[in-house]
Amino acid sequence: MxxxxxxxxxxxxxxxxxxxxxxxxxxxxxxxxxxxxxxxxxxxxxxxxxxxxxxxxxxxxxxxxxxxxxxxxxxxxxxxxxxxxxxxxxxxxxxxxxxxxxxxxxxxxxxxxxxxxxxxxxxxxxxxxxxxxxxxxxxxxxxxxxxxxxxxxxxxxxxxxxxxxxxxxxxxxxxxxxxxDDRPDVASVLAQWEARSSARAFSPCIRRSMTIKALNRAQAAGLTASTDRALYALVYLEGGKPLLESEAVQEALPDIARGKRRLMDVLLAAERR
Known part of the structure; x- marks a missing residue:
């Protein structure tokens, strides 16, 4: 800093x-x-x-x-x-x-x-x-x-x-x-992240802006379901950027965006590879 x-x-x-x-x-x-x-x-x-x-x-x-x-x-x-x-x-x-x-x-x-x-x-x-x-x-x-x-x-x-x-x-x-006043999704994801030890590595003052950026990344990835956006943001905040940018996840994003697959299932399958 x-x-x-x-x-x-x-x-x-x-x-x-x-x-x-x-x-x-x-x-x-x-x-x-x-x-x-x-x-x-x-x-x-x-x-x-x-x-x-x-x-x-x-x-x-x-x-x-x-x-x-x-x-x-x-x-x-x-x-x-x-x-x-x-x-x-x-x-x-x-x-x-x-x-x-x-x-x-x-x-x-x-x-x-x-x-x-x-x-x-x-x-x-x-x-x-x-x-x-x-x-x-x-x-x-x-x-x-x-x-x-x-x-x-x-x-x-x-x-x-x-x-x-x-x-x-x-x-x-x-x-x-x-x-x-926070958007409901920002407040929810921020609360979940702050309940985990990884959030303590960052000043409380910047956690909200980091959460908003993570949610914006989820939206830019084309995710429309609120549960998928929240999970994407939480995984990103937890240091899961390499997983989210893996070939398996990137190839599945269009199907996730269309509601044909769930992000949770895709992430679990990608981690098992």
Missing amino acids: EITELLQAAETLTESRICLLIEGGAFEESFFRRLLEQNIARMHSLYQHPQLQEAKMAGPWLLDIENPEELADWLNRCPQAVGVIFHSLPGHSLAAQLSWGCTPITPENKVVISRFYTRAVLQPLAQSARTEWHAFLFQAIQQWWIPDESRWTRVTIPSSTARRPLDHAVRIDKKTWEQI
Whole structure:
């Protein structure tokens, strides 16, 4: 993961505080418990809503970075990190502020649990500068960086334009919700993949985009049945690209697309060869 630009930003923002944003569930449980025990004074949970207490360990946490020179070392120790935030608040205050993002309210007035700090959600939220909650959620944040598949990139956060903001609750309008609400197939395949150990090799922040790309590959292969597309994507994410590109599978794709054969049967037969 390329971190040069991120480290340069850290050197430039000398007056800012730095937090690493991580998810407890992305680590082996024993490792994360040790990490928490050793750094309890500078780790702050974003799951502050009473109903999220049981999921606190697996949820998002801020880790205070004491100086810019530590950042590269912590990124190496925690390659699963989902964000780096430069700000001007005490770590516990920033955690309390960002906790509102974990429980947004949909256009149907339903409270949902959200990984709002992932690229797919954070970018549309950051552009909602006219809303009252934008002024609270992003205040005192100078820069926010998130990983993609190859490097760390900065999220553009426009200045809030709301006048006299009073409401902290993240109420998402219909247009923004349509941008961040996952297609059912994306959510299903992503959940299945994240239940497997192979997903832990990738940052949680990029797993959604990888899932979408895998599903797009399935569609480009001509698969029309949702079960076949989902299986193709899951096999691809699990490292099965050579199997999917094997002669046996490639020759069978037209029949699979026409519903004459099932992808599952073709894959099992190809593996037995």
